Amino acid sequence: MDSRVQHFFEQIKGVKICIIGIGVSHSDLISRLAEYGAKVTACDKRSREELGEALCNNFEAQGIELRLGPGYLDSIDAEIVLRTPGMKFYQPVFDELRRNGVVVTSEMELFFDLxxxxxxxxxxxxxxxxxxxxxxxxxxxxxxxxxxxxxxxxxxxxxxxxxxxxxxxxxxxxxxxxxxxxxxxxxxxxxxxxxxxxxxxxxxxxxxxxxxxxxxxxxxxxxxxxxxxxxxxxxxxxxxxxxxxxxxxxxxxxxxxxxxxxxxxxxxxxxxxxxxxxxxxxxxxxxxxxxxxxxxxxxxxxxxxxxxxxxxxxxFGGVEHRIELVRERNGVKWYNDSIATTPTRTIAGLDSFAQKLILIAGGYDKKIPFEPLAPKLMEKVKVLILTGTTADKIEQAVKAYSGYDASQLKILRAKDLPDAVQLADGQAKDGDIVSLSPACASFDAYPNFESRGQHFKELVRALS
Missing domain, CATH: 3.40.1190.10 (Mur-like, catalytic domain)
Known part of the structure; x- marks a missing residue:
């Protein structure tokens, strides 16, 4: 073990460490810090039921205190606080902690230091x-x-x-x-x-x-x-x-x-x-x-x-959810590009194909303008199936584009992803390509783009 790493783990014995967010990036670290003798408190806005009884019992068996649900950020008593990346950095609770001499950092910052x-x-x-x-x-x-x-x-x-x-x-x-x-x-x-x-x-x-x-x-x-x-x-x-x-x-x-x-x-x-x-x-x-x-x-x-x-x-054949071929059925190729959470990423995905596609798009609104996407949709898409909270904004951006031609780009609306897959299946003919490339995040319906992509693959594979 590197001497700096060894020194750090020796120094944290008995130190009060608060970890905000019990997710993938923190679960192992919470246990590791407790193993080295730190007094660990794990905070999360989710309830015990949402996190799972088994996970909570496991942490408590290690002597880790849990603060869950509403008020999980109230009266934090710690010398070191590790925030989850998804939390806004500039907010009153962190400002107050820093004024009180508390070290506010993150798992990744700590890693780079050591x-x-x-x-x-x-x-x-x-x-x-x-x-x-x-x-x-x-x-x-x-x-x-x-x-x-x-x-x-x-x-x-x-x-x-x-x-x-x-x-x-x-x-x-x-x-x-x-x-x-x-x-x-x-x-x-x-x-x-x-x-x-x-x-x-x-x-x-x-x-x-x-x-x-x-x-x-x-x-x-x-x-x-x-x-x-x-x-x-x-x-x-x-x-x-x-x-x-x-x-x-x-x-x-x-x-x-x-x-x-x-x-x-x-x-x-x-x-x-x-x-x-x-x-x-x-x-x-x-x-x-x-x-x-x-x-x-x-x-x-x-x-x-x-x-x-x-x-x-x-x-190298690629990373899952990135223009990933799911299956070919009745001469139609289905691609999962759920990673495309921005218009620029969707544009790049569309440019990977030499023909016009059937595209499934829409999702959570990250306040990104969709106007730059409209010309590429007209150029590379023949059927646009929109779903999610951004469906209206995308459709408005496309129809406001000076080059919009309704005879060249059919726009359909789906209530959710299963409905979108069914609509796409009904539109697709031999030789067509269908791609899920949403141009949006997934948070209106899924916890992350991976979950959305996985559900899409399950839906496509289930087509008779």
Whole structure:
């Protein structure tokens, strides 16, 4: 065990630690902190019944105090508070705790403070999960020991005792995690920045500022990777501290990875390009996945060879819920793209196909405008099936578009996802493609996009 990690666990014995949110990212950590002698209180807005009696009994058997339901944030008595990423950082309860000398942090911040190995972190509005996974897979292919976490994989702080100096921690970070971080990874990747989560952030500037924390605290020997086809991400170049790599599918870059006019992916260092592979050899479909590969190449260069990069490109079949082929039935292909929780992600998904689709869209309202989606819907969709709380807003945006033609784009309404699948099945003919690519979060009907995608797959597989 690294000496800093050992010292931390020795120091927390008898310390009052309050963990807010009993979810995936905290359950193991709650037990681990109690195991090392901390006086742990776990708080959650859900009731005992909602959390489950077995889970609550297990925690209490370990000496962990539970504060559940209404008032779970009242009169917190702790020296250290770990907030769940989904909670707004700027709120009175945390301000008061900080004024009283309480350390307010998070599982991910704590991990970055103590991690003994090289860290690679990925953020962005779209593409971060696939890019994070690609980086991890390439490093594994190159023979590296990799720990993947953050928004994907397992929470990393409970594993920190087993992480070695020569390992790699590859982490996906959301704006909710980054907003309070004051330590940046060794290698920071920003895929792109487009409007997102404006239902949680007070404005777009707060969202952008949160994303920038992934590189603002780097040192001279760090690396920042920027997707320069995105205007906001490209604008960060003058603020980076160490080595800067760029990636582009539109033009060559001096240092970084780019797609040439000949369809070849190049890696250039100081203006000296070398061929990596032809983009057509990438197994994952779509230009957005070429971008994801370019980002991953920039992140791993110097730690993995070209052979490892090539092997993953031709073999890796993708991450669940990301343009995932569910089944082909009666000549109709059904795809699950539930990860598409923003209009830009849906646009990227539509561009992965050469024909017009039947699209199922709509869901929870994150206060993101849908007007930019309308032209792509007219271009790439022949039947649009809308459901969820945003159905009206999407339909209004489409019909307000100057190029809208009702004879070219049929719009149908579904009461829920099962109804949408039935409507799509009734519209589809041999050779058609149906895709669930909602352009919205799932919270109006499902706890997360994974649950929505899983239900969609079950519905599609159940079609007779």
């Amino acid at each position: 991690c003994p190995c090289k860290t690679i972190a990925v953020t962005g509005s779209d593409g971060k999960t696939t890019t994070t996974t690609l980086i991890a897979e390439i490093l594994k292919e190159a023979g590296r020991r990799v720990h993947i976490g953050g928004n994907i994989g397992r929470p990393l702080m409970p594993l920190i005792r087993d992480i070695r100096e020569n390992d790699f921690a590859v982490v996906e970070l959301s704006s909710f995690q980054l907003i309070s971080m004051r330590q940046s990874p060794d290698i920071a990747v920003i895929t792109n920045i487009t409007p997102n989560h404006l239902d949680i952030h007070k404005d777009m500037q707060e969202y952008v500022d949160a994303k920038k924390n992934i590189f603002l605290h780097q040192g001279a020997f760090s690396r920042t990777v920027l997707g320069v086809d995105n205007e906001l991400a490209a604008s960060f170049e003058n603020e980076t501290r160490g080595q800067t790599f760029s990636f582009s599918v539109k033009h060559p870059v001096r240092t970084g990875a780019y797609l040439g006019e000949d369809g070849i992916i190049y890696l250039s260092v100081n203006g000296k390009p070398q061929k990596i592979m032809h983009a057509s050899e990438i197994k994952l479909p779509g230009m957005h996945n070429v971008e994801n590969y370019l980002a991953a190449i920039c992140a791993v260069w110097g730690y993995a060879d070209a052979e490892a990069i090539y092997n993953v490109a031709v073999e």
